[in-house]
Amino acid sequence: MDDPVLRVQSQLTARDRTLLGWLYDHGVLTTFQLANALFPSLDFCQRRLRTLHRLRLIARFRPQRADGGSYPYHWLIDQLGAEVVAAARDERPPRRDHARLERRRWTSTRSLAHRLGVNQFFTDLAGHARTHPGTQLEQWLPEAACRRIGTFAGSSDSVAVLAYQPRIRPDGYGVWAEDGRQVRFFLEYDTGAEQLDVLINKLAGYRELFITLEQAWPVLFWLHSAARERNLRHRLDELPTMAPVLTGARDTAASRQLTPAGPLWAVAGAAERRLSLGDLGREP
Known part of the structure; x- marks a missing residue:
């Protein structure tokens, strides 16, 4: 049986693993936070985030501003990303609804x-x-x-x-x-x-x-x-x-x-x- 965790691991860099671990541990990060912390440029960061999103490792949402317009993308761990992190840490696999609960938590929380x-x-x-x-x-x-x-x-x-x-x-x-x-x-x-x-x-x-x-x-x-x-x-x-x-x-x-x-x-x-x-x- 094809294991999606094994399949995707070969496509990850050390920086990707750091990024996934941060989202798993700390909930939500914006594009600009990730770009500043981990990447040499915003454009490079955006391209890599799109790739990780296409691989279904991370999810995103964009809050609306009260005065119109929207904030930058906010990034969350997706289910496959959570499973990759847990496997790398030799931890028990996350619950099957881990990513859904995290997405609900941070898209609706007052503590965002x-x-x-x-x-x-x-x-x-x-x-x-x-x-x-x-x-x-x-x-x-x-x-x-x-x-x-x-x-x-x-x-x-x-x-x-x-x-x-x-x-x-x-x-x-x-x-x-x-x-x-x-x-x-x-x-x-x-x-x-x-x-x-x-x-x-x-x-x-x-x-x-x-x-x-x-x-x-x-x-x-x-x-x-x-x-x-x-x-x-x-x-x-x-x-x-x-x-x-x-x-x-x-x-x-x-x-x-x-x-x-x-x-x-x-x-x-x-x-x-x-x-x-x-x-x-x-x-x-």
């Missing part, structure tokens, strides 16, 4: 803008790495992976660490490499819609995780605006330190034409000296 914002952060890092030798986004995990038992156990042989199920719900976890140094971090992506107390209350879960692991990694709050960042920093200054927190603002990044890899990050509770993401691996 938030997910795209989170994915923009990580694809901006990948795009930066693509054009800056010596830098790399080595790992990008979604919230679901961060909540699994043993995800952050590493080489620990502690029963408590191996059995610990994190209570955190980050928007993502990444490992950034720069000049031979690694920076592990969690991302909290702020839309500006939540009360600041909601953001602050998330730190208790990180404190518990770091106490269990006996090590701590930066928690990056990527704020909607510089004004909101100032307000959050003022609140954090009044509280005991529960986790290593850094803040940055998207409007500042846009005005300075910087990616999240740039000197945008300030340590909460300290003087407002801006660090790059790579600097965090150099801090004592």
